[in-house]
Amino acid sequence: MFLFERIIGVGIYFFITIIFSVLISKSSIKKIGIILFFLNIIIGILAFFYLPSESADLYRLTIFKNQYSIMTFEQIKLIMEKSSTPIAILYLYLIGKLKYDGFLPMITSLIFFGNSFAILTKFSKRYSIKPKNISIGLLFFLSSGVFIEVISGIRSMLAFSILAMCIYNEFIDEKPIIYDSIWYLIASLMHPVALVLTIIRFIFIFFEGSKSVSKIIFNFTIFIISFILVIIYGDKYINSTIDIIKHYIGSSVYRYVWEYIIGFFMLIVIINMLIYYSNNIKKYYKDNKLNKLYKFSCLITTIIIIMSFEYSTFHRFILLLSILVLPILLIDLEFCANFNNKKYNFRNFVIFMSITILFFACFRGNLSGLKFFILN
Secondary structure (H helix, E strand, O other), X not given: OOHHHHHHHHHHHHHHHHHHHHHXXXXXXXXXXXXXXXXXXXXXXXXXXXXXXXOOHHHHHHHHHHXXXXXXXXXXXXXXHHOOOHHHHHHHHHHHOOOOOOHHXXXXXXXXXXXXXXXXXXXXXXXXXXXHHHHHHHHHHHHXXXXXXXXXXXXXXXXXXXXXXXXXXXXXXXXXXXXXXXXXXXXXXXXXXXXXXXXXXXXXXXXXXXXXXXXHHHHHHHHHHHHHHHHHHOHHHHHHHHHHHHHHHHOOOOOOHHHHHHHHHHHHHHHHHHXXXXXXXXXXXXXXXXXXXXXXXXXXXXXXXXXXXXXXXXXXXXXXXXXXXXXXXXHHHHHHHHOOOOOOOHHHHHHHHHHHHHHHHHHOOXXXXXXXXXXX
């Protein structure tokens, strides 16, 4: 159905991915941020014209958005008070004021890829990553067809990008967790799955391996305060999250075998990425910042493997992990370029797998439903 329209839509995404990956490989490190900025704008424009199927979350959320937009703010406040995701309702209400339906996927896309590309740019400049390696990182990130998940799912991917930015700020930029506390709250109230990740992040505080006594005490204090606040005020949100988890695990939810295959290929790359880091970078370089991110990525990978029988968790967390591991991937590629192992070329492996994943995503994955117009 809509075969021609989908071929055009998927073709546009495919060529944008390839063209910008090649463009970055030919540019200087100083121009990476500018190129990614324009890529974000182009992707955002595509998102504006995206036509969702009736089964997509965006189709349903657009209806809610239009209903909320004609309500008074007092009515919206009452709905928010009864909801376990009040920030999502506020988000839909505010965007609804812009009238055009395309603004919902467009703004979501701009925020998601803005956060993801910020991680890519900041890390590349901090560690002087070569443009060729940045281009491979970008290719891997876009190859999964994450674009369609962002603009069709909206809430979970938006929340994940916010949390990924928070985690980067704390692990790599070494900012205190309280610096991002408001963003953790916003993301957690955007989608229940984000609350799960926030809880995992706060539990991980005790496994970061910090040697500073003051930092340990500070993190422990933040955890205790957060725990108390959740117990007092978060009962409704916790129960809602538990109910959703039970629903996913205990019921027959939608599963798509090709997305499982794509996710499995991505998981193979990520596991190889983490092993390569452990055997090389972690072994020879004592970088505590990267080691924290490595440990957290290993934790999320373990959760994905354990929960692989549940499609929604597996699918969403794989896409989350593809953002989190970008710094690990870039430093692996940089090490491989400087100390090439003829028996196993990690760089060629990532390129081959990324192109393979991109083809699967375009021809059989959810991305194959991408369309921007319908012919009469």
